[in-house]
Amino acid sequence: MVNSPLFQGLDLSLAQGKITLILGPPESGKTTLSRILTGLIPRFTGGELSGKLNLGRKSLTALMPYELLEEIGLVFQNSEEQLFTTRCDSEIAFALESLAMPREKIRERVFSALEWLGLSPYEQGNPKNLSGGEKKKLLLACLFALDPAIWLLDETLDEIDRESKFKVLQNLRRSRKTVLIFSSKWLELYREFVHRFYLLSEGRLYAAGEGQPEPGFWQKLEERGLLLTKESAGSSLRAPLPLSSKRGSIPLIQVREMKFSYQANSGRSRGFSLIIPDFSVYKGEIVALVGPNGSGKSTLARVLCGLLAPQSGEILISKEGNQRAAAVEELKSYTGYLFQNPDSQIFLSTVHEELAYGLKNQGRPKPTREEIEKRVNRAIELFNLPAADLPPAIMSYSTRKRLQAAVYYLLERSLLIIDEGDSGISFRDYLKIVELLGSAAKGMVIITHNQELARLLAHRIIYLEAGRILPGREE
């Protein structure tokens, strides 16, 4: 990691008015490259950068990031890192204020940007109250309003619903923007909109086609776990659901006549309520929850794990062959919930501490020190984590996701909920996580925007929209 070059002989030129895609496995340097192109690295991180980096005739290395405001815009992989005002419209307006744009013009652009991605209802709302996908949309709206010559999108499209993904790519293609998309997985949408394809691997950038990817491209993607196929899904593919699991047996968890609403002062411009007449997961089952951003998927997950208490209804769990209502505290130790953003759940100073924390706090009987060490080491090996004494803060996003999964693997919860676990990591990593977690839990709920993934992995797909399960859309 130290002193070895991250990139070698990297050549990239962005054609004006074209959409370029760089696919790369985790830790290949996509985020680093995006930040180099905006002048953030090595300015903020140190390191040695050699070679030429030009924007037209201007040398990028001689310019500060704020001087490139009208030329290059970047959306970070982690949206929490890039939102810092208390209103959505102010967030969009911030960069325009830096350009000393007149107020009326800012207002025009802010309104258009909000409308573009359906964020108008949240105009004066606090960005922190938006869902993960809505935050990404807000950041895209910031770029839309700023309208830089080049757009850099670092794993931006993963958490956005399918319809919005299509809208964004269609708009970018039509307006002939120069766009560079970084992604750790192939999406079929790219075929329709992307002009140029690259593969970033082992420090080198391989051109992989213009207009359409070259024939050998698919194999390279599959080798690196960036392509989702039945073959690549392998042992993660759902096992047939045992007959006994569903007919006449008690569900692992069941929600009945549940209603949850956010309080009036929660910051959402429109009230949101989750109304679930009936929802259940059976032993051995994987259920996929899909739906547009802000439909209530994460809210339902939080109710199922006891972080949110519904205003009415009941949540029943299965214990020792009997079904009974679960108290909120009991749900927390029954259901494991992997947050959308792993940084919200990783907070200790080393990998070892993260993995051991849960084991030490399970109550009685407390495992011995040797047992804890053994299980921690096993988890490190299974999830391909780096050294136990490494701080998570310097690990890549995908490694932090694997660490998050390893934590819950060790906790052995009856039900596991993985919220957008596929965003920001390769298919291979995600499928491995699902396989390992599936072996440790009795049932699973996966929340995803990728419908192909949902069809491949889940026994049932449930569609959620505006806080309601869409009737007749259960697959």
Next chain:
Amino acid sequence: MVLLAYLPVFFLPLPILMLAGYLAAIVFISFLCLGPRGVIRPFLSILPILILVLLLTPPFQREGEPFIVIGGRILVTTGGINEALRLIIRFSGITLLFYLFANTTNADLFITSCYRMGMPFNLVLVVTIAMRYIPHLTTLYREVTDAHSLRRGPDAAVRGFSPFRRVKALLPVLTSVLIQAIRQIPVLSMALECRGVGRKVKRSTYLELKNRAGVMADFSISLLIIIILLIPLIREMV
């Protein structure tokens, strides 16, 4: 901003009853604006400190007439009680005013007003970030607490009122919040520069301060109230 202008009153040597009346007025305004929760919540958050002030101030303030005498020993004097009450009113009033300010003032509008009054943008930015990150730290604290609670077993929940156990349970949470907050510093700097912070050109403002005349009227009335409250003090001095 207008609310904060009332802060100095709590530091003036006014009669206790007047200060108490003043605090009662602020409680009433908070009740009207934020409801009963808006009054109870800030008080509950500082209740342990208020109790400590009530218990520890009288033994160290011995002026005035004896109030509690046990076995010939003067434990508490009227001066001690007076001083304790004054401190309690001051602390409560300041807390309530800030709570009321934070819950009724939009941070972005506050920043815009500072900028329009001539505050340098760098200072405005510091205040913006502070105002954004203080509630963010609260959210972070809640997220870390949630994450901790999801990892504990059913028998390991912190129960009971043992202060030692509660503090012990709080330490890993606070450590985690601190680690997370520090991690965000370099990334925040990157995000700010990506949005143009550092450019030499004078920034424009998107948010417009409405009803400027109304704001000036509120401010003038506030000043008038403060002057009226100062009249007894001025008379005494004269």
